[in-house]
Amino acid sequence: MRRMTSKLISRRDVEFLLYEWLDVAALCNRRRYADHSRETFDSALDTAERIATEVFLPHRRKSDVEEPEFDGENVRLIPEVKASFEAFAQAGLLAAGADYEFGGMQLPTAVDKACFAYFLAANVGSAGYPLLTAANASLLLAHGTPAQIDAFVRPMLAGRFAGTMCLSEPQAGSSLSDITTRAEPDGDSPLGARYRVFGNKMWISAGEHEIAGNIVHLVLAKIPGGPPGVKGISLFIVPRRVLAADGSPGERNDVALAGLNHKMGNRGTVNTLLNFGEGRFRPEGKAGAIGYLVGEPHRGLVYMFHMMNEARIGVGLGAVALGYAGYLESLEYARNRPQGRPIASKDPAAPQVPIVEHADVRRMLLAQKAYVEGGLAMNLYCARLVDEQRTAESPAARADAGMLLEILTPIAKSWPSQWCLAANDLAIQVLGGYGYTRDYPVEQLYRDNRLNPIHEGTHGIQGLDLLGRKVTMEHGRALQLLGSEVAKTMARARATGDADLAAYAADLGRVVGRVVETTRVLYAAGDVDRTLANATVYLEAFGHVVLAWTWLEQACAAHGKSGDFYDGKRQACRYFFRWELPRTGPQFDLLASLDDTTLAMRDDWF
Numbered sequence: 001m002r003r004m005t006s007k008l009i010s011r012r013d014v015e016f017l018l019y020e021w022l023d024v025a026a027l028c029n030r031r032r033y034a035d036h037s038r039e040t041f042d043s044a045l046d047t048a049e050r051i052a053t054e055v056f057l058p059h060r061r062k063s064d065v066e067e068p069e070f071d072g073e074n075v076r077l078i079p080e081v082k083a084s085f086e087a088f089a090q091a092g093l094l095a096a097g098a099d100y101e102f103g104g105m106q107l108p109t110a111v112d113k114a115c116f117a118y119f120l121a122a123n124v125g126s127a128g129y130p131l132l133t134a135a136n137a138s139l140l141l142a143h144g145t146p147a148q149i150d151a152f153v154r155p156m157l158a159g160r161f162a163g164t165m166c167l168s169e170p171q172a173g174s175s176l177s178d179i180t181t182r183a184e185p186d187g188d189s190p191l192g193a194r195y196r197v198f199g200n201k202m203w204i205s206a207g208e209h210e211i212a213g214n215i216v217h218l219v220l221a222k223i224p225g226g227p228p229g230v231k232g233i234s235l236f237i238v239p240r241r242v243l244a245a246d247g248s249p250g251e252r253n254d255v256a257l258a259g260l261n262h263k264m265g266n267r268g269t270v271n272t273l274l275n276f277g278e279g280r281f282r283p284e285g286k287a288g289a290i291g292y293l294v295g296e297p298h299r300g301l302v303y304m305f306h307m308m309n310e311a312r313i314g315v316g317l318g319a320v321a322l323g324y325a326g327y328l329e330s331l332e333y334a335r336n337r338p339q340g341r342p343i344a345s346k347d348p349a350a351p352q353v354p355i356v357e358h359a360d361v362r363r364m365l366l367a368q369k370a371y372v373e374g375g376l377a378m379n380l381y382c383a384r385l386v387d388e389q390r391t392a393e394s395p396a397a398r399a400d401a402g403m404l405l406e407i408l409t410p411i412a413k414s415w416p417s418q419w420c421l422a423a424n425d426l427a428i429q430v431l432g433g434y435g436y437t438r439d440y441p442v443e444q445l446y447r448d449n450r451l452n453p454i455h456e457g458t459h460g461i462q463g464l465d466l467l468g469r470k471v472t473m474e475h476g477r478a479l480q481l482l483g484s485e486v487a488k489t490m491a492r493a494r495a496t497g498d499a500d501l502a503a504y505a506a507d508l509g510r511v512v513g514r515v516v517e518t519t520r521v522l523y524a525a526g527d528v529d530r531t532l533a534n535a536t537v538y539l540e541a542f543g544h545v546v547l548a549w550t551w552l553e554q555a556c557a558a559h560g561k562s563g564d565f566y567d568g569k570r571q572a573c574r575y576f577f578r579w580e581l582p583r584t585g586p587q588f589d590l591l592a593s594l595d596d597t598t599l600a601m602r603d604d605w606f
Helices: 011-021 024-029 038-065 079-090 109-122 124-143 146-157 300-336 359-391 395-436 442-449 459-470 473-495 499-524 528-532 535-558 564-592
Strands: 161-166 182-185 194-205 214-222 233-239 241-243 249-252 255-260 271-276 289-293
Touching (some): 011 038, 011 109, 011 359, 024 038, 038 079, 038 124, 079 124, 109 359, 124 161, 124 214, 124 300, 146 214, 161 300, 182 214, 194 233, 214 300, 233 241, 233 300, 300 395, 300 442, 359 395, 359 564, 395 459, 395 473, 395 535, 459 528, 473 499, 535 564
Parallel strands (some): 161 214
Antiparallel strands (some): 233 289
16 A cells, blocks of 8 residues: 555645746745745745644634524534635745735745645635635735725734625626615715715625624625616725724624535635625624725726736636645555556456556546646646746836736636546545545535635636637737647657657647637637637637647647656646647637527517
8 A cells, every 4th residue: 555645736736836946946036936945835835735634634624514693693613624725824825925114025926825725625614715815815915905905905914804805796697787785975084085875785705794803895896876787887895894093893894605616616705795784783883894995996806806817817726726635545546555456467366456556547537637737737837837927027027917817718628628627536436435435535525626616707708708708809910829828839849859859849839839720710700709608618729728728738848757756747738648638639620610500589488
């Protein structure tokens, strides 16, 4: 039997991606990261893995079984959730990527996200609270006033306050142009223009709890008299408790919990319906939740996309982490579960072999490996782009990194949400009947991961974003940049002299050509409905091309290196190019035909 060091994320894989491929150590030559070294990065990873394993993982199952309850007054969570949030904050991880002046570590984003992957793998429910808090703080650091940062961001980064994002409404869902929450002017304040907020917000993760002394809600609402649709949306800070004169949480703001949503998985993160301004609480004797305008009026959606894009990449990372945890669980099981004999064996008295010796089990494990290691690589690459966007030497390099991040964000969110969920499905299959029971963790990991294709923008929305906006912005500049990066990888692969890598480069070149040609055909149709009708298929095919590129990058980084780890990387790359990339051929054929089967379907025909 073989013993594994971790069943969360492979540390060896993380080190390969960060140091041998992405070369994050080179960032230490830049002023922002000059105080760091590989030793400090490793120390942060050690801390993250230890806290995730010792504090988050032990209550993964308990938080699933004993999900949040509302007694009419308060939300009850198991005490381990609060303890995990405090441990995360006390380790400085809420501020890991923030500036020193805010108590941060100024870690590169790539290292920060690699650290956070351990928490998502250990307990995605409890990890949701610091994830949202850090993303909320990041938005306000970018768009808030100094007074707002002092009042709300510093306490969040220290773990005294928690944060949320409040976009959707019961009647509007993802159609933010149809939100009806309104904000009425209520004078000025040291924290900016003050408003009274009225409305309802649905699907608000971490919307009500007693984990921290206050909850900072970032709320989208419309100011009366503003322009219609999304152009009339503004963004407000609406704290659960209004701040007292000394900055501490004071009287209860007019934010009331209407009820909880009961989820299939990811139960540890409480999910709420919130009522703003219903009059249950009347701060300063007046109805309406007190809120403070962030930035300029009617630019709220622009600001919120700062948090939404961070959250979308976080969703993708969460999907990877859950898929990775399931993969490692099923790998350990397959190595230690004796069952059956080799097909060629005719002796029933021969000892049984571990099921990893069976070809079909190896197929399922190899598919999982290709999905989760490829997904982790892509997400950490996106995190590295954030570092480039922030610290690259020239404005042009920073702009290019931002443009690449724009086009890859829909993929970083959606591809792992689909294929790392498929990895969880395969993990259950590897365990067989045991995998379908609650006695093993793989069924919970699947249920937890099933949310990720939905929240922060469904597959359909990501497809529309990619095909309808990202590939055409600035006359296709993002697509051209991505093509240039892929061409560099292909050139490196050919330069190795390795026949396999050269063949993969040729295959990749052909499918990239199909992306460009298919995009041209879709837009040449001159019919926006027909162009976008099959955007989800475009998203899936595009995503597989991006992942093939990511795998070729990893194979180039592994070239010339010997050992089981590198052999595994090469074999996963081979699998992706031979088994996965060919899936895109029929998809591109369908897209290029401008097929209108789904568009022409009518409601009455169902």
